[in-house]
Amino acid sequence: MKGQQKQEDRYEIRFSGSGGQGLITAAVVFAEAVGVYDGKYVCQTQSYGPEARGGKSKAEVVISSKPIDYPKALELDLLLAMNQAACDAYFYDLKQNGLLVVDSGLVEQHPTSRIIAIPFTDIAKDEIGRKLVANMVALGAVGLLSGQVDLDNLEKALLARVPKGTEEMNSRALQRGIEEARKINLDDLPRAVMSDDYDEV
Amino acid sequence: MKGQQKQEDRYEIRFSGSGGQGLITAAVVFAEAVGVYDGKYVCQTQSYGPEARGGKSKAEVVISSKPIDYPKALELDLLLAMNQAACDAYFYDLKQNGLLVVDSGLVEQHPTSRIIAIPFTDIAKDEIGRKLVANMVALGAVGLLSGQVDLDNLEKALLARVPKGTEEMNSRALQRGIEEARKINLDDLPRAVMSDDYDEV
Numbered sequence: 169m170k171g172q173q174k175q176e177d178r179y180e181i182r183f184s185g186s187g188g189q190g191l192i193t194a195a196v197v198f199a200e201a202v203g204v205y206d207g208k209y210v211c212q213t214q215s216y217g218p219e220a221r222g223g224k225s226k227a228e229v230v231i232s233s234k235p236i237d238y239p240k241a242l243e244l245d246l247l248l249a250m251n252q253a254a255c256d257a258y259f260y261d262l263k264q265n266g267l268l269v270v271d272s273g274l275v276e277q278h279p280t281s282r283i284i285a286i287p288f289t290d291i292a293k294d295e296i297g298r299k300l301v302a303n304m305v306a307l308g309a310v311g312l313l314s315g316q317v318d319l320d321n322l323e324k325a326l327l328a329r330v331p332k333g334t335e336e337m338n339s340r341a342l343q344r345g346i347e348e349a350r351k352i353n354l355d356d357l358p359r360a361v362m363s364d365d366y367d368e369v
Numbered sequence: 370m371k372g373q374q375k376q377e378d379r380y381e382i383r384f385s386g387s388g389g390q391g392l393i394t395a396a397v398v399f400a401e402a403v404g405v406y407d408g409k410y411v412c413q414t415q416s417y418g419p420e421a422r423g424g425k426s427k428a429e430v431v432i433s434s435k436p437i438d439y440p441k442a443l444e445l446d447l448l449l450a451m452n453q454a455a456c457d458a459y460f461y462d463l464k465q466n467g468l469l470v471v472d473s474g475l476v477e478q479h480p481t482s483r484i485i486a487i488p489f490t491d492i493a494k495d496e497i498g499r500k501l502v503a504n505m506v507a508l509g510a511v512g513l514l515s516g517q518v519d520l521d522n523l524e525k526a527l528l529a530r531v532p533k534g535t536e537e538m539n540s541r542a543l544q545r546g547i548e549e550a551r552k553i554n555l556d557d558l559p560r561a562v563m564s565d566d567y568d569e570v
Contacts, residue, residue: 203417211416213440216404239440331532
């Protein structure tokens with residue numbers, strides 16, 4: 169169990185995929201839920217460099233109960249990858265036993281068996297009727313799986329930010345993502361054996 | 370002139386005002402224009418702490434031609450303040466001879482005579498017909514005054530991000546902001562005399 173202890177009180181999430189998938193919006197909503205409604209410290213960042221033209225998009229959220237010195241993610245607790253390129257590029261930034269959450273329709277090659285694959289885009293398209301809200305389905309799942317946000321506050325933050333007239337659709341998308349994530353038992357995921365575990369024997 | 374030299378190649382902007390004024394959206398559009406279209410390094414950040422409930426909202430953009438180590442603003446080159454509370458709170462984070470840009474209808478008490486006051490919200494309401502696009506009027510002015518972004522790219526980034534059907538309105542708002550800012554002659558603004566200037570005598 170020692171390996172599961174947090175070294176510090178800091179939780180890092182990266183939302184990644186293609187430009188146009190609404191990942192910045194998802195990250196902003198998450199950060200507002202945690203920062204404005206839950207009242208924790210949170211930094212939300214996007215960084216662009218020459219690689220920004222490559223079609224990968226990322227947005228980060230760093231959460232802490234204390235003021236945050238360094239707002240960029242250093243070692244991810246949770247990586248959401250909404251396409252294969254982002255999964256391949258960012259998987260190695262995950263902490264050991266961090267959570268890899270992918271869109272199962274868009275990420276076919278899995279870099280690890282420790283993966284949570286949910287068809288976010290298919291759910292958005294087939295059940296909500298708008299592919300565009302796949303980001304909100306994913307946001308719901310990330311909200312639940314991270315355990316870092318009050319889910320009612322997540323919905324409040326979402327309703328405050330989405331365009332007028334789209335509230336109900338976005339809200340349904342969020343709830344579907346939460347529902348899908350509830351089916352996952354995190355204890356069933358394979359875990360890397362960590363050196364700390366041996367120390368305890 | 371020595372006082373005007375950049376110590377390092379870094380330009381920091383803070384968009385501030387109330388929640389609901391769309392300042393994060395303005396900052397995201399600015400960052401995407403600079404990062405994705407202009408191809409510079411840029412970080413865009415929002416930080417929330419217990420003070421987030423106070424009704425102040427801020428979003429930052431840090432631009433550099435080199436990778437950015439520390440993404441939060443340290444000393445602002447430009448502060449946009451869309452209400453009095455934000456102006457009062459953040460004015461002291463401005464660099465000496467940095468640019469203070471305010472909504473003249475919402476910020477009545479000026480902390481300095483070195484100020485650029487433009488009625489962003491009145492322009493949005495009276496000329497574009499939607500108070501909501503005051504953020505885009507301000508974005509246009511900040512784009513021009515900062516000299517940090519290609520204005521065509523700023524419009525491209527805006528069109529890629531705003532909700533479908535609102536493109537023309539947002540684009541008009543941006544152009545009106547650019548137009549207003551063109552009327553300002555930065556050389557006419559009062560300047561603080563800096564100790565470096567004395568050294569040169």
